[in-house]
Structure formats: structure tokens, C-alpha cells
Amino acid sequence: MALVGEAFLSASVQVLCEKIGSREFRDLFRGKKLDESLVKKLKITLLSLNAVLNDAEEKQFTNTYVKEWLDELQDAVFDADDLLDEVNAEVLRCKVEAEYRTVKTQVWNFLSTSLNPFYQGMNARIQELFDRLEHLAKQKDFLGLREGVVGRKVSQRTPTTSLVDESCVYGRDGDKEKLMKLLLSDDASDKDVSVITIVGMGGVGKTTLAQLLYNDEKVKEHFNLRTWAYVSEAFDVTRVTKTLLESVSSKAYDNKDLSFLQVELGQQIMGKKFLFVLDDLWNENYGDLGLLQRPFASGARGSWVIVTTRNESVASLVRTIPIHFLKQLSEEDCWLLLSKHAFENGNSSAHLELEEVGKKIASKCNGLPLAAETLGGLLRFNTNFGEWNSILNSNIWELPPEKCNTIPALRLSYYYLPTHLKRCFAYCSIFPKGYKFQKEDIVLLWVAESLIPQAESEKRMEELTKKYFDDLLSRSFFQRSRYEESKFTMHDLINDLAMSVARESCLRWEGGESHEVLKRVRHLSKKRMDLDSCK
Template sequence: MSIVAEAALSSFFDLLFYKLSSSDLLKIFRQENVDADLKKWAITLWKIRAVLADAEEKQMTDEFVKSWLAELQELAYDADDILDEFATEALRRELNAEEPSTSTVIRFISDCVGLDRDFVTLMRSKIEDIDTRMQKIVKEKKDLELRENTGGRIITTRSRPPSTSLVNESRTYGRDKDKKEIVKLLLESGDAQLSVIPIVGMGGLGKTTLAQLVYKDDEVSRYFDLKAWVCVSEDFDIVRLTKEILYSITLETCHDNNNLESLQGKLQEKLSGKKFLLILDDVWNENYEFWTELRKPFESGALGSQIVVTTRNDGVSSTMRTTPAHKLRELSRDASLRVFTHHALEATDFSEYPELEEFGQKIVDRCKGSPLAAKVLGGLLRTKHDHYEWEHVLNSKIWDIPQEKSSIFSVLKLSYNFIPSHLKRCFAYCSLFPKDYEFEEKELVLLWMAEGFVQETKGRKPMEDLGCEYFHDLLKRSFFQQSSSDPSLFVMHGLMNEVAQWAARDLCYRLEDQLGGSKQSEISTKKRKTGRRC
């Protein structure tokens, strides 16, 4: 079971809770006197869900926790199947109560789902089985000493090393045009008030590298009185960030001072009347209130002061920006090739290793313009000049590469970890799409609705509108992107498709993965059936 399965499991719990509280199902629960049993399910599942975050961390090193999570997943699936059977029976009874003209429909449904049986007796037997298994899981939960999450996001260590402003320009490729555009914006600000320029793009596209190139530009350095670089990352702690900005400007530490009033007053004093450039790298915060609190001291800077923000999320850009975002695109194939060969062969082409060119070209194609992927995969092959090693890397899944040797997966996985649980299952479902498959927004939303992934809200917003919100939430977070051939269609970047496959690998199975191959693979019983065809 992958470590992301708990996130998918948590979102699956949301679906169970929704069904357990559905007015249509509550009616039949009461009719069959099982409402008390299913109310206990909800209470118990809430308690179990509270420890999933801790289980996620521990299952990587504890086989018992890993086994417990697999057992819990099976239980959740079986409970969901029972609730679906109740929903089908409720529909059958509703149709049966209507005009006789619907009898053909009733017979069709009954034949399809096999309702020529004692429904109540069978359901009670299944409920008792779930009760027994659930009590076993609760007991094992106590034995495993799993900690409950009392609320809020658990932030342990940073998911990626903090960035700095240092950059080796001789080892960067394909970003000259982007750099010129950002530098032009900075130098032509004139007498404008404080401006914020976001650089937005998927993880691994080189947003930080572009910001570093801009920060080190000679014209930029001469134009501004002060410059500061701060890596924000996931934890948008205003006190910490204010301290780090102060240190970047003054090189004076403020470890003992946690008074925001004092810190912001000192920062305001240092920036007063100065034209400054501040780089806020890797920002995740979408909370406008937090941002306005952090930026208060910046208002004291001279006209023409600028802030450059790098982020994967266009929602962050919308919260902070004062100018249109700079959308970073994939590297050209030629630039990707230069990145890869530089790190793999310390060369600009394959002239010294012609036997490796075929595999190298395919590896570069797999990177889909991601400089991080080209760098990491090239680095993996730096001391390997055997074409079998290159073929192995070409055919490896990104999650199969040891994390100590590859940062691709951890960088991309971070984006997944930060989306709400209802978006996790919608994104994981997209693993059924082949790579480079172009899809319509409405098409995907209707598929999500058919799978029950779109949940009604208290505001009774139409389901399709809600599904479109889900879609655009994923789009603005760079999980999807517009097709270059047709702006009405969308695609997933090849690496994001691999993340989706990883997220769903215990939940979904794409039959085409085995077609045309000699290997026979047994489909896990954990996979759930779907009618999707691509």
C-alpha cells in the first residue's frame, strides 16, 4: 500500500460519511432497523480516521501498521458496497411504489443486482461481519499506539531543502527569454507602488532557478538598494519569515525575539525609503489575511520596490499578485537534452557515446520539459555507461527510484499532499487516462460525478457546478494544463500522470498497462471496478 493511499483512504472516508448521513439512505436504514448499527459505524470510523496521519508516517517503517492500513482499506470498500446495496434497494422500492408502467424498469434493476433474495437477512449478516472486523481494527489501533490528529495540518520537517539565491548560470539552459521578461518588469516599474510578480508553474519546472537568475542579474543588482531572498515553503509562519527577511538584509540574527510588533517595526525601519527586491520562493499560502499581515513593513519601501513570488498554485498568485503572473512553461526539447547530457555525460551531445543516444533521447522525451527530471535522471546515469542501466532508468517508475537518489518524486508528491482529500481521489482517478490523453472539462466532471466523487454541499450548489470547481482547483494547482493544440482541451503533464498512477496504484488498474506485453499480471482484489474506457 503506497503512503498516499492513506490520503485516498481519508477521502474515501468522507464519501462513507456522506452516504451514512444521506436522507435517502437514512429512510431505508430506519425501515430495516439498522440505523443504530450504521450510526455506530460513523462514530467508529471518525475515531479511526483521526489516526490516519500518524499511520501514514509509521507504515513506511512498521510492517504491522502497513498491514493494518491494508485491512482498513478492505473494510472501507466492503462497507461502501453495503451502502450501495441499500441505495439500490431504496431505488427499487421507490420505483415499485410508482405506476405499474415502471414494472419493466423494476424487473431490469432486480435482474441486474439480484434482488430476488431476502434483502434484510443478507444485509444484517453483512453488517454483523463489518461490525466484527471493525472492532478488530479498533483493538489493533490501540495496540499499535497510533496518535490522533487533533486538528490542523501536521508539519514535521520541510519536504524539500530550503533554497538559496546562489545559482551556476553556466549550468542553466533554456530560460533566457523568461529571465529577460522578468528583469524587464522589475526595471520598468518606475514610480509604481509595491509590486508583486508571481512566477507560477508545476513542481520541477525551474521556478526557483529562474528567480535565482533574476536575483543575480547585474542590472537588477544595480537598480535596487536592498535585496533579500527567503524560502517560504509550506509553513507560512509570519514571525519566522519576518526574522529571515531581516537576516537576509542585515545579517543580524533575531533568535530570541518572537515579538511580531518588534520584528516588523525593525524591518520597517530597515526598508524605509529604500528601493528593495524581495524574493519569496516556494509559497503555498493562499490566506489573504496572512499575506496582508506579512507585507505591512514592505509598504515603507521606496516607490519601485518589488517582490517576486514563486509558487505552483495560481491561487497563491491571485492572493498576492499586483501584476499578471508569469506562467513558466516546459523547457524546449533541445534545452532538456542539454540539461540531461550535461549531468549524465558532462557533454552537450552523444557524440562520444553513440550507443547510448537512443535510450538518452527516450529518457529526455519522458522528462516532458522538466529540467528537474532531466537533471535527476541524468545524475543517476552519471557513472553508468552501460546501455542496460540506461534502459532500466527509462523503464523505471519515478516512485521506484530511491528517494535519496531522486528528488523528482518528493517534489511532485508535495503538490499532491497539499490538496484537500476530495481532490485527491479526483486526481487519482485521472490515472486511468493514458499519457498525453486530451480531455474536456465537462467530460471529466461527469465521470467524477458518476463515480460519486462530487459531494453535495449545504448550499445545494448544482453537482456539475461543484465538479467544475474541483476541476479548476486542480487546474490552478498545475495538476492539469491546457492542451497546446486545442485550448478547449486539457492534459496532464507526463510526470503528473505518473504521480496519479502512484496515488491510485492500490485503487485503480489500467488494463492497457499489460496489453502487448509478455508478462501476465494478476489484478489485485483491492482494485475497484470502473466502466471508463480511454
């Protein structure tokens, strides 16, 4: 079930109200004899709708009528935005003309106003829009939507250090020790190149465990070559081969012929003991997987490949030793992880009153480190018992994942974000899974798309946009790239969450979408077929 993102609606309503309230907007209506009172009523209606959006966002999970109401409201608000953009364009045109206007042209402008097609029917268009929104405003009462639910926000203070610390791992010592023994043994299997498969549900920490192994000093000394390839759902033998080749050779290859790339990779690893990590493998095609592994045979005995996947069937196709199933964390480890992120220096001893409710929240994370980490980031430095208790007792916990399109703990983390962070995060749904982005590029896109309120100075604007980014980073919605310190990415489940809350407002266009869907899109990205942008 696709869900409506309150963040985009709320942001759009706020922008509309700002446009209506601007002096230039009012002057145009007075000067052109348009119905200014109608626009004022439109603004009041928009504000009354905005007051119930937070309540509607939560209730849409359990009430299909509320979801349909949000669908209709989203379309109406976007149409209003389009109409007011036309008005703003006319305001700008009049402003530019005024700078060059003479007395003669002023008289002509007054006489020609009634002949200008822009002004003809404008009152009727605004009246139609107002009637549409007024109808939706009346329905909110029948749906039981409450005003004033928008105030449930946690502290917006930005921590001084990032929470994305991959050395902060709990409950994985046994898993690491078991797999380390295999990696450091050249006789763990009867194959020259052996494959470890780590299988577990999304968010359980498969990638983190693989990284712990990959970065261990003993492992670094044991292997001649190490490299990491993010595979993802968009499996492409050529892309993955090219990634491995460029990493082991430390140079770029323009040639995209698979045969050439595989021969080159075989030569680069020939006679060398290597460790390859294939992270997040989904493909169940035996032929594709066999083709990908063909160059690996050139490596020396004792070489290893680590594969992480959510799919046991995929692991069965490539494993050479028994599958390593990664279990969820214990409630105690979940609490330790959550408190590490929620309290300064990870110390909860100064807030004993929060420990009981905090442990109950941790137990609802279902043993998933990603959920505990994200909720810890949400509660970062917040010591308000009421806020913690509100999160513990939220109805969202009771929703099955298929109802909210993601793990309830992640949906809850989004729900309690401030509105300005919600819309910036939801916009990031245009990026494909595994996409690496730079902080400077993201904040410029946010500004260009009017997701950041205008500040009084350019310096203040820059500070504000960077603070928004740091806030999302501190809450674990973004993660630092493993190899490029200046770049960031989103966990696949966080990416799924962004797609869920953005709904049809954002679209990754691959060319197969209907025109009906495209009519509702406000932010779009076009997928490059070679997937270079996803590396």
C-alpha cells in the same frame, strides 16, 4: 513500493457516513426490523478511522506496519461501500414500489419481508463488517496514529489567473542563447539534418527549454516547417510519424501503414527547411530510431530535430552534435520561480517574514522548476507563517524518491492538498501519460464517480466542479496543452504522482493484470492499442 491513497479512503468513508445518515436508509432499517443500532456503531467506527487517515498517510512511508494497516482498511472500506450500495439499491426499489402499492400489496409486502433473501442475513453481514472495522480501529492506537492531523491545509482560494505561464522561466537564458545559435546556423554540423539532444532529470525543464526555442520569433522565420511530437515511454514509430505528417500537412490520415505514412512525410518536407521536436524520447532501440528518422533525409540542409530525453544513452544514438546537459536551477532562481507562483504578482516584498523560510523551501526543491512551481501553487496567496514552516519541516523531505515513488517536493504538494482535491487528482491516474483532456469532460467524470459532493442546485454543482478543476490547475497539477487551448494535460512526474497515490484504486487496464488486482479496483480505463486517445 505501492502506497495507499488516503484521499480515496477518506472520500469513501465520507460517502459511507452520508449513506448511513440518510433518512431513507434509516426508514428501511426501522421498517424491516433490522438492527439500526449496529449501523450507528458502524458509522462511529468509520468516523474514528477517518480521523487518523492523514497521519497514517505520512507514516506509511517509514512504517511498513502502517502501510499494511492501510491496505486492510482500504479493502474493508470498499467492501462496506459495496454492501451499502446493495442497501441503497433496495431503498430505491422500495421507494418505487411504494408509489404503486395498494392496501392488498402492502399486506403482502409485510408478510413477505421475512422471505426476501435480501433481508435474510443482513444483520449478520453488517455485524461481520463492523467487527472487521472495529478490529482495525483498535490497532490504530498500537500503531501510534493520531487524530486531528487532518487540519493542515493551505488556503483554498482560487487565483484569478492561471499559474501555467510558460513564458515565466528563470535561469535558462544561457541555455537558450547557446542552442539558438545552433538552430539559426546552417553549418552547425556536417549533416543535412542535425539533431540537438537536451538531456536532464525529470522536472528539470527540458520540455520548457525546447518550447522556448520552438516558439522564438527568429526560429519561426528561419524554418519553413515546424512541428512538435510527444513521444513518451510508449514509443510507436507509426504513431509519431503520423503525428508529424498530420501537423506538417494540416490534414488527417486514416491510413496507418507505416510505409505509406513515411513516404507521405518525405514528400511533404522535401526540399524544405524544417524543425521537428521529439519530446520525451525513451526508446534505446537503434533500429527503431533509425526507422523513425528515415523520412527526415528529404528535408533541406539546415533542418533540425530537437530531442528531449532523460536518458543519455538515447541521446547518444541520435545526436549529431554534443549533448546539451540541462542542469538544475540555482537556489536563487528556484526561489524566484516559487515566489512568482506563491505571491500575487510574484511580489514577496509585502511579506518579508516569509522570505527566509521560503528560500529554505526553494533550496529543498533540488533545483527542479517543476517542484518549485508546484510548491508555489500550493502556497498561492497563503501568508500564514505557520503553514510555510510546517511545509519546510515536513518529514517527507527526508524520504528518498524511491520511498515515496516521486520527488519529495511533489509528494509534499499532494499531501497538503485539501481532501476533496486529493481524490479528484488521484482519479486522474487512469489517464495515460501525454493524454489530453478537456475541463468539461473531467468534471463530468468526477460527478459520475461521486467524487464531488452533491450540491443543492445544478448551477451550484457546476460551479463547484469547475472550482475543483481550477484549484488543481492553479497548483500546477494540470497544464494547458501547448497547441490546443481548450485541452489540458499532466506532466509525466505529476502523472507518476497520481498513480502512486491512487494505487490499486485506479487502474489503466492493458489486459495483463491478475484478477486479484482487479478485485480492488474502483476506477478503470482501458488502453486503446492504437494510442489515438493519447494524442
